[in-house]
Amino acid sequence: MITVENPLEFLRYGIFVRALAGAVLSGVICSLVGVYVFLRKMSFIGAGLAHIAFAGIAFGLFLGSFPLLWGFIFAFVASSAIWFFGYRGRLTFDATIGILFATSMGLAVLFLGISGKYKSEALSYLFGSPLMVGSVDVSVLALTAAILVTVSVLFYKELYLTVFSEEIAKASGIPVEKITFVAMTFITVAVVGAMKAVGALLVFSLLVMPPASAYEVAGSFDKMLMVSVVFGFIAAFLGVFLSLTFNIPSGSTITLVSFLLFLLSYAKRRRF
Template identity: 50%
Template sequence: MIQNPLSFLNYSFGIYALISSILAGFSCSLIGSYVVLRKMAFAGAGLSHIAFAGVAFGFLVGISPLLSALLFSISAALILWYFQVKRNLHFDITMGILFATSMALAVLFLSLSRTYGATALSYLFGSPLSVDGSDLFILFLISIAVLLFYAFFWREIYLVSFSQEIAKASGYNVELITLSLSILIATVVTLSLKSVGALLVFSLLVVPSASAYRISKGYAEYVMYSVLFGILSGSLGMLVSFALDAPSGATITLVSFLLFLISNLYAK
C-alpha cells in the first residue's frame, strides 16, 4: 500500500532520516566526483564492505561499531594508498584482496557475535529511521569537511583528478592530496552506512557523478551536477522509501539509476 511520504515528516525520525539521506547524497557525490574521474568505482563497494567488517568487529568486542568501522575503513584506505603510490601495485588488485579479506572477517565476527547479528545487518542494508541527532551532527560535520577541502584545494583536486603527472610538474604535493582524498572517501562511506547501508552506499559515490559526466561541459559544472544528482537521489529515494515502506538503500539506488538514464537521454 502506497502511503503519503510527507506524513513521515510529522515525526522527528522521519525528518532525521530525510536530512541524513540528503547529507549522505551531498558528501558521497562531492567526493565521488574525484572517484569517477580516477576510475576508482570499486573503491566505494570495497570500502563499504570493509567498514561493515569493522561494524561486526565493534559488536564482537563491545566498542562503538561506528568507531571500529572508521578504523577499519581508514586503515584500508591507507593500505590502498601505500601499495598504489609506494609499491606501484594496481588499485583494483589491492582493493580486491582487501574486499575478499574484509568479507571473510565480517562473516567470522558475526558468527562469533551471535547476539548482535541482526543489529549489525542494519548497517548492511541501512536503517535511516534509527538515525538520531548525534548521527545527523556527525554527517553534517563530514559534509562540511568535504566541502571545505574542495574549496581550499580545488585546483589541486582538479589536476590530480585528470593527471597526477601534471599536478606533480606544477609543484603540488600529489601524495599528500591523494592520501587526504583516500581518507575522506573512507570516512564519507563509513558515516553513510546507517542511512544507505554497506551494500548500496557506493551507488551514491558513483552514479550521481557518472550521470553528471554525461551532461557537463566543464569540471566545475561536472562537480555541481554531481552534487545536485546526489542530493536528488538521497532526498527523492528516501521519500519513495517512505511511500512504499521499502528499504532506503534500494530506493535511493533506483532513483539515482533513473537519473543516470535521464542524463544519458539528455546527452544524446
C-alpha cells in the same frame, strides 16, 4: 504508518526528519567525493571500503561497543594501505582493494559467527536503515559536508590537476600523494557515514551514479561537481521519501532513483 494520501505526514516526527537529513547529507557527501572517485577510475573503492567497514562494524558488534567507530578504523587502515601500496609498493589500487575486500568479508562472517548475536543490527548496516540515524550522526555528517565543500573550494586547482593529470600536477609542485591520501580519507568518511542510511551493499551507488550522471550533462569540472551534488541530493531525498511513504527498503530505493537519473542524463546527452 505514513499513508500515500498524506506523504508529508512523517515530517511531523523527529525520527523521520533525522532519517531524511542523514540520507540527504550522505548523498551530498558521497556524490561530491564521488567525482574524484569517478574521474580517477577508482569506482571499485566504494564497494571495497564499504565491505571493509562492515567487517569493522561486525568486530564492534562482537565487542559490544562503538560499531561505527570500528567500521571507520577498519576502513581508514584499509584506505591507508591502498594509498601506500599504490604509491610505495608494486600493487595497483584495484589489486589491493580486491585483497582487502575478500579478507574483510571473511572477517565479517567470522566475527558475526563467533558472537552469535546482533545479527539483525548487522543486517541493518548491510542493507541500510535511515531510521537508525540519530542527532549526533546528522551533526557529524553536516560537519563533514561543510569541511568537504570548503576543502573542494580552497583546493580546487590542486584537485583539478590531480584528477586529470598527475604528471602535470607534480610538475606544478602540487603534492599529489598527500592530496590523494586526504581524498581517500574523505572517501572513507563518506562511505562509513552513509552506511546507516544506504547500507554497505549499496553505498557505492551514491559514489558512482551521481558523478556518472553529472559527467553526461556537465561540460566542465566545476559544473560536474555541482551537478553531481544536486543529483546526489535528489536521489537521497526521493529515495528516503519513497521509502518512508511506501514502506520499502531505503537503500534499494535510493539506488534505483540514482539509476533513473543516470538514464535520463544519458538520454539527454544523446538526445534519445
